[in-house]
Amino acid sequence: MAEPPQRSPHLRRDGAWVGASVPRREDPRLLAGRGRFVDDIVLPGMLHAQFVRSTEAHAEILSVDLSEVRAVPGVVAAYSAADLNLRGVTALLDRPPHEFVPTAMPVLAHDRARYVGEPVAIVVARDPYAVEDGVEAAIVEYAPLQPVVSDTAALAEGAPLVHAEAPRNTLVDVSLFATEGIDAIFDEAHTVVEVHTKTGRQNALPLETRGVVADWDDRDEQLRVQTCSQVPHQVRTVLARCVGLDEKQVRVIVPDMGGGFGQKCVVGREEIAAAAAALRLRRPVKWIEDRRDALTAAFxxxxxxxxxxxxxxxxxxxxxxxxxxxxxxxxxxxxxxxxxxxxxxxxxxxxxxxxxxxxxxxxxxxxxxxxxxxxxxxxxxxxxxxxxxxxxxxxxxxxxxxxxxxxxxxxxxxxxxxxxxxxxxxxxxxxxxxxxxxxxxxxxxxxxxxxxxxxxxxxxxxxxxxxxxxxxGAFAQRRMEVVPGFDISEIRMDLNGTVSVTTGTLSHGQSHETTMAQIVADRLGIPYDRVKIVQGDTDRITYGWGSFASRSITIGGSAVAAASVKLGDQLREIAAHLLEADVDSAELDGAGGVRVGDRSLSFAEIADVAYLKAHLLPKGVGPGLSATASFDVGxxxxxxxxxxxxxxxxxxxxxxxxxxxxxxxxxxxxxxxxxxxxxxxxxxxxxxxxxxxxxxxxxxxxxxxxxxxxxxxxxxxxxxxxxxxxxxxxxxxxxxxxxxxxxxxxxxxxxxxxxxxxxxxxxxxxxxxxxxxxxxxxxxxxxxxxx
Missing domain, CATH: 3.30.365.10 (Aldehyde oxidase/xanthine dehydrogenase, molybdopterin binding domain)
Known part of the structure; x- marks a missing residue:
């Protein structure tokens, strides 16, 4: 029998991992500078991209001349909206027209510029310096229009329209609640107070700006996109639609990410354009947002x-x-x-x-x-x-x-x-x-x-x-066309009793590699450092909505816990069969094994049978050790x-x-x-x-x-x-x-x-x-x- 692992000094007094401030699994890698962020990725033959951006807040775009750009030494390609011909991005609510007006966001602006910094064209070059020179050579002719720069100006009678389809510049106008008789309550109240307030526009300001490295894999016939996004599956869906690929032909991978705070839980245009350029050129393309663009043109x-x-x-x-x-x-x-x-x-x-x-x-x-x-x-x-x-x-x-x-x-x-x-x-x-x-x-x-x-x-x-x-259910009340909510987790145990667990949520500073592992460790009775958390890869994660709205532990962690319990049940069933006992008498021993009375088997011993001696498994139980579970809140x-x-x-x-x-x-x-x-x-x-x-x-x-x-x-x-x-x-x-x-x-x-x-x-x-x-x-x- 294997020696039981020693109790960690970081555990709570009751022996639980959950509730203990254990050393973070991420820290040795990140503190030693061994993290891998988007800008750390270097691929053979990689090109660099930047964007020609609108200098006008509101203008008709009369022409985009990129001929001088293409003549700049080191520039490999330059594309306008007409060159790439990408489908726009449209987010929808299932609400009547008087409550919601949908507006398409083009990947590259073509007929009209609607804010300073809006991407108009993408330039691709051999190095980051040549691409900046190329951007400077672009000639864009504008017919300036009166800009709308405040909410009061937007709602004013006769204000210029940002979108022709949105009267009074109003995209959403909803009255969700109106208690009957409320005016009489105010009329009869002892005291009525009023507050009129305005809050300033802010930037979420993640330490790591947005970025992407995209390349086409001929062997897998797949566009691989490595990006810092909180919602990789959503990026996959929108990117596939925009460039005209099946979703199976797009793989989105998120490496280490230096913050998001919500700014990265929506689909950006630059990531799509850079990926489209990589697809067309059949060469890797990297785009890293500089701080000026992050402060002025990001979400x-x-x-x-x-x-x-x-x-x-x-x-x-x-x-x-x-x-x-x-x-x-x-x-x-x-x-x-x-x-x-x-x-x-x-x-x-x-x-x-x-x-x-x-x-x-x-x-x-x-x-x-x-x-x-x-x-x-x-x-x-x-x-x-x-x-x-x-x-x-x-x-x-x-x-x-x-x-x-x-x-x-x-x-x-x-x-x-x-x-x-x-x-x-x-x-x-x-x-x-x-x-x-x-x-x-x-x-x-x-x-x-x-x-x-x-x-x-x-x-x-x-x-x-x-x-x-x-x-x-909660998101459905907003009547979004896309309804987030559930999470799915898959857990697999290998031959030596360690486990890999997928989560559809995504860490960008929240310590998922540690906290999710603590949840699994408690459910299975193993040290948390024997748990590997897999996240941020659309080819390895069945489906996930990513991390936002404080959902990672509540929903993602619950899915991880449920999958762990299912795996524990498998381990109990196999152990009970091998020990010739009833499954109800088998229990996880909290030390990396299953106990029946005074007899026990380690997880490694059970895994040896599950993978290498499948003929010893109970009838109806297939080889391998894995389980999948989902969790949602009704x-x-x-x-x-x-x-x-x-x-x-x-x-x-x-x-x-x-x-x-x-x-x-x-x-x-x-x-x-x-x-x-x-x-x-x-x-x-x-x-x-x-x-x-x-x-x-x-x-x-x-x-x-x-x-x-x-x-x-x-x-x-x-x-x-x-x-x-x-x-x-x-x-x-x-x-x-x-x-x-x-x-x-x-x-x-x-x-x-x-x-x-x-x-x-x-x-x-x-x-x-x-x-x-x-x-x-x-x-x-x-x-x-x-x-």
Missing amino acids: LAREQRYAVRAAFSAEGEILALDADVVCDMGAYSCYPFTAGIEPLMASAEMPGVYKIPAYRVRGRAVTTNKAPTAPYRGVSRPQYVMVVERVFEKAARALGLDAVELRRRNVITVFPYKGVNDITYDPGSYLESLDLCEQTLRDEGWFSRRSDENRVIGIGFSCFSERTGYGS GDGTFSNATHGVVVELDPGTGGIEILRYVCVEDCGVAIHPQVVEGQARGGIAQGIAGALFEQVTYDDAGQPLAPSFMEYKVPTAAEIPDVRIEHLETPCAFTESGAKGAGEGGTIGAPAAVLNAVNDALRHTGVELDDTPVPREAIFRALEKA
Whole structure:
């Protein structure tokens, strides 16, 4: 018999891998510089591509002359839209024309340019220097048109149309909820407060910009595309359609990826054009996005405007919420989510953690002459949480109540709870997280320091939930033509008892190689370093929707767990047969084997029979050790929750904002790897602070981007991001395989509201209230100077 493996010192006291902060499997490779990212890939005969991009925000394209480009030394080819003749990309919603207008996004612009930086032609050369020279030689003749550069301009009467088929420049106009009698509730309410707010346009800013290496394999008759995408199967589908191949002729592989944050969970045009060039040339083609293009021409996010009213009783009970949401989605709908991704998210989930009995909302997506919008970590939730939390702050002042106490009176405390938005919330710790966050700041003495007359200190809170584990049913409610949801996992055990497990989700910093392995290790009773996670390859993964919306552990991890259980059942059945025992008496021994009474067989011994001595297998059991399982969520998903508490100090001399303390009390159910959860929270909080105080993509009246580099686009450094204290609560999910809820976006969701509320608390003596982000420091300076 094989010696049982020794218990790892990193395991929890109960011996489980799940819940233990084990060393990450990825770290030795990545920290030693042995990771393989798209730009690390070098193939024989590889060419380099870059794009001729529009210099006009809105213009007719009269001609594209590439003759001088082709004469540049080192240039191998140059293609316009007419040369490649590719099918465009169109994302669809199953909604009537008055609610949704589909618009095609051409791979290369041909008749009209709709934003500065839109790709017009692709140039392919022998090296990265020659390709830049080739791009400079292109001659594109434009007939400029009046650009539309804001949501208010887009909706104005008589505004120029970005797309002729979209009246009033409106791509989505949906009213999902309108409680009967809501106007009477407002008329009779003791207190009505209003919030009008605008959030700045942002870039998701993954450390690794977008990129692709594409090559044609004559032997396999297959176009191989290595790219940094969160959704490789979606890239395969769209690319095959655009270039006219069967899907089996396209293989998409994702190597190591340096962040995505949602920007890479949609299908980009440049990847398709570069792959089409490789197909035509029958040579490998690499495109790597430079930082200027990443800041100005990649998918952007976040620019939204809210007009919200809320009605309250004299005792502080919220009675009704009425919201108008306008999202500036830029020039095109993204695939597969469409321009509806942000207004539909805000409309469906705005009531959040509060018991709101009446709700009316209108959500609109408008198109403008700016780079298109894709999901970005949180997707509208940082915005609507900020709006709702501002509502509670203003209502508290109007009612003469403490803002935290007002929240206590209104948060959901009885579960399951079906909200006015027809969503059922599973159990969470909304009140408990609020109480603990406030008490932590009190125990640390921040409330007493706020009273120091020589300092301008404010404390702010935000209380919110994060819907995770969206299954097919939840996505179907949005009426997308493409309905994400399920995940499929296949597990195989080899001759020495180690296993390989596929997942349709995809790591781009979330530590899947570790956390998924922990789940498998617990199910099979083997060390987690004997589990290999396979991801990001459309030829090896049956099908997958990728990673977004905090679905990886909730859905992908549940599929992995279910497949592991199936494999465990196979091992038990074979072992019971070999030991001449009933299968019900066989159990996994937690040490890499199966036990029946005082007898046992190791997995390696069982695998030896399954592969090399198949004649000894029980009747009806075929050779090999493998299992496949899928997982989906039929209901509304699960809800993580958190409360963030922030202490800021304002500088009267400069209007500067310093974050003195940041406390996050989070509940994501069972934390597979607590340290990874904390890393996700801290990274998300940093991005939320960035949106609240620093980052914004702006344009001039001609639609020219005003933040083409890090000199203009203000990204916070480690000096501006505070240390974050994280406290964990645990309310396990009842329907995921491990009790885990998603943890990917919560940090980002809560930060803008908490920071903005803290700034306003510090300004309480001035009478000034700020509702927009990023917070304008000149407004703080003026308020403090006047006070």
